[in-house]
Amino acid sequence: xxxxxxxxxxxxxxxxxxxxxxxxxxxxxxxxxxxxxxxxxxxxxxxxxxxxxxxxxxxxxxxxxxxxxxxxxxxxxxxxxxxxxxxxxxxxxxxxxxxxxxxxxxxxxxxxxxxxxxxxxxxxxxxxxxxxxxxxxxxxxxxxxxxxxxxxxxxxxxxxxxxxxxxxxxxxxxxxxxxxxxxxxxxxxxxxxxxxxxxxxxxxxxxxxxxxxxxxxxxxxxxxxxxxxxxxxxxxxxxxxxxxxxxxxxxxxxxxxxxxxxxxxxxxxxxxxxxxx
Amino acid sequence: xxxxxxxxxxxxxxxxxxxxxxxxxxxxxxxxxxxxxxxxxxxxxxxxxxxxxxxxxxxxxxxxxxxxxxxxxxxxxxxxxxxxxxxxxxxxxxxxxxxxxxxxxxxxxxxxxxxxxxxxxxxxxxxxxxxxxxxxxxxxxxxxxxxxxxxxxxxxxxxxxxxxxxxxxxxxxxxxxxxxxxxxxxxxxxxxxxxxxxxxxxxxxxxxxxx
Numbered sequence: 001x002x003x004x005x006x007x008x009x010x011x012x013x014x015x016x017x018x019x020x021x022x023x024x025x026x027x028x029x030x031x032x033x034x035x036x037x038x039x040x041x042x043x044x045x046x047x048x049x050x051x052x053x054x055x056x057x058x059x060x061x062x063x064x065x066x067x068x069x070x071x072x073x074x075x076x077x078x079x080x081x082x083x084x085x086x087x088x089x090x091x092x093x094x095x096x097x098x099x100x101x102x103x104x105x106x107x108x109x110x111x112x113x114x115x116x117x118x119x120x121x122x123x124x125x126x127x128x129x130x131x132x133x134x135x136x137x138x139x140x141x142x143x144x145x146x147x148x149x150x151x152x153x154x155x156x157x158x159x160x161x162x163x164x165x166x167x168x169x170x171x172x173x174x175x176x177x178x179x180x181x182x183x184x185x186x187x188x189x190x191x192x193x194x195x196x197x198x199x200x201x202x203x204x205x206x207x208x209x210x211x212x213x214x215x216x217x218x219x220x221x222x223x224x225x226x227x228x229x230x231x232x233x234x235x236x237x238x239x240x241x242x243x244x245x246x247x248x249x250x251x252x253x254x255x256x257x258x259x260x261x262x263x264x265x266x267x268x269x270x271x272x273x274x275x276x277x
Numbered sequence: 278x279x280x281x282x283x284x285x286x287x288x289x290x291x292x293x294x295x296x297x298x299x300x301x302x303x304x305x306x307x308x309x310x311x312x313x314x315x316x317x318x319x320x321x322x323x324x325x326x327x328x329x330x331x332x333x334x335x336x337x338x339x340x341x342x343x344x345x346x347x348x349x350x351x352x353x354x355x356x357x358x359x360x361x362x363x364x365x366x367x368x369x370x371x372x373x374x375x376x377x378x379x380x381x382x383x384x385x386x387x388x389x390x391x392x393x394x395x396x397x398x399x400x401x402x403x404x405x406x407x408x409x410x411x412x413x414x415x416x417x418x419x420x421x422x423x424x425x426x427x428x429x430x431x432x433x434x435x436x437x438x439x440x441x442x443x444x445x446x447x448x449x450x451x452x453x454x455x456x457x458x459x460x461x462x463x464x465x466x467x468x469x470x471x472x473x474x475x476x477x478x479x480x481x482x483x484x485x486x487x488x
Contacts, residue, residue: 129438137437164437166430175426175434179445183413196405200396204405207394208357208367210442215409242412242472 001104002076003029004132007036009074010057011133012161018060019067026060033058036133068094072157074102074126079233081108085116092118100150100157102126106177107233110170111143120145124154127174128163136164139174172237181230182242185249187215188227191266192248198266216266220259224252278383279325280390281308290314292330292356292364299391310387318351325383327351333407333463336371336400348375352384356393357406360452368393369404402467403460411461411473417445418476454482 002018006029009016020026037055040046046054059066067073073091077083088101095101101123103113114123125141138158142151158165168174173181187205191198202214219227231245252265259265284303293299293314303312309325318339321327327350329339336353353371358364368388372381385395398404403411421428432444449457458479465473475483 135438137434139434139438164433166426166434168426168430168434169424171425175420175431176438178420178425179413179416179431179435180439182416183409186409186412190405190408193401194399195401195408196396196398200398201405201409203394204357204367204369204396204398205409207396208365208406209410209448212440241470 001128001130001132002074003032004130004134005074005076005104005128006058007033007133008128008161008163010054014057014161016058017066017070018058019062019064020060021062023062026062030058030060064090064094067091068096070095070099072100072102072154074104076104076128079105079107079229081112084108084113088113088116088123089118098122100124100154102154104128107173107230109143109172110141111145114143114145121147122150124150125168125170125174126154126158127176129176136162137176138163138165139168139176140165141168141170141174143170172234177230177234181227181234182240184215184219184227185231185242185244185246188219188246188249191216192246220265220267223259223261224249224265225258228253278386279309280386282310282312282387283308284312284314285316285319286313287315290330291332291358292354292368294364297364302391310383312387320351322350324350326380326387328354328384328387331355331371331404333402333460335402336373340373342373345374348373348377350377350380352376352380353400354384354388355404359448360456362452366393367406368395369406370395370397371400371404372397373400403464407460407464411457411464414445414449414457415461415472415474415476415479418449418478421446422477454479455486458483 006016006018018026018029034055037046037051041048041051073095075084075087077087084103084105091101097119099122101117103110103123103125104127105113105125106127110123110125114120117123120143123143124146125139127139129135129137140155140158155165172178187201190196190201198216202217205211205214228245228249231243234243256262257264260269263269281304284300289295311321311324311327313329318329329351331353337347340347340351355369356364357367357369370381370384381397388395396405402408417431420426420431428446432447435441435444458475461473461475461479465475
């Protein structure tokens with residue numbers, strides 16, 4: 001995710017430093033980024049000169065000190081409150097007082113993340129959508145202590161980066177995941193309740209509502225294990241029964257059916273057969 | 278397989294409004310598939326399939342039920358329609374535990390020959406789409422009350438972030454909040470869970486409609 005956000009920033013002309021504690025991860029991200037821009041040139045979406053200029057905006061470091069001159073740091077580390085708070089605390093020591101810290105969290109509270117920093121007024125939620133380099137939407141959320149100035153500056157940066165920001169309150173899942181995660185759970189429960197086959201549920205949603213992808217196809221794509229993690233992030237906070245993990249989901253993950261990445265989820269990607277068929 | 282059908286109609290059909298091509302395509306004589314649009318179900322065991330248009334009620338309301346052993350050549354159906362929007366091309370075909378496969382095939386053949394996409398579901402409240410989307414519309418309406426975001430930003434988020442053709446607020450509003458109330462009230466009466474309880478804005482719309 002971080003690599004995609006870096007592409008957005010560099011493409012808009014911002015000098016961008018990709019930070020990761022792992023040099024291997026940085027090397028992989030660099031390869032993927034080059035591949036993305038090479039494809040853009042091949043497809044005629046970008047001139048070779050432009051690509052070289054954008055790639056010139058990107059640098060990499062596994063040393064946090066490298067971020068000392070940044071005006072904006074967007075974190076996209078593991079979705080764990082403790083990890084994010086620790087990172088902000090470390091950034092406090094490295095970055096200027098005026099640096100804005102954006103968090104790409106999709107489930108955690110911006111206010112809680114900001115409590116890891118001595119300057120919570122400079123912390124703002126900036127949730128990009130996957131894949132960040134292609135999707136324009138950014139959900140932007142002020143925490144309880146985020147200053148108006150910080151929010152306005154981060155908003156302006158997002159627009160300058162060619163993205164489309166929307167403002168949401170600091171609530172679990174913001175807009176997107178708050179609507180999507182329970183909806184996908186409902187579809188899983190419908191399979192479990194014998195309402196219809198996964199294929200017919202997806203077909204109904206696509207033909208009836210015009211969605212590009214059915215909810216069960218989407219869960220297969222993001223991973224059934226990821227859907228469990230999302231449930232586990234939401235349910236304890238919201239106590240919304242729709243956010244609770246459906247028992248079928250746990251059984252499927254226990255059986256190794258993780259979706260596309262394991263070759264089988266609600267659909268079988270080797271033979272085309274349906275789960276439960 | 279024959280794709281001829283006979284329609285028995287009383288009043289306006291939500292699935293096939295006046296002027297719909299499907300009405301014009303019906304046989305004048307007695308075809309192997311009988312379709313009831315607003316007329317009471319009449320047993321016809323010699324027919325390949327007997328179809329009855331459903332609103333929010335279960336198929337069992339028309340056929341009666343027998344401890345999970347119900348089913349024969351009668352199927353329910355509804356052409357999905359978002360309230361007052363024009364009907365979609367989706368037909369939800371409703372089966373019971375012992376519905377004959379041949380009846381499902383006959384019904385499917387009739388609708389597919391007319392250009393519809395057919396999905397098959399069991400006789401549960403809300404069928405597929407209303408069961409899944411109505412709770413989402415309820416939540417979006419609640420978010421609007423709670424100030425999570427503006428209606429425009431919620432809709433934009435769903436269009437840009439999920440590739441939906443429209444957002445939940447614009448869709449449920451376009452279909453009619455009073456209609457949403459009626460559908461969710463029926464679901465709530467069946468399932469009894471808060472998920473389906475009509476959202477406040479839908480309750481308001483229904484109250485104002487009655488004035």
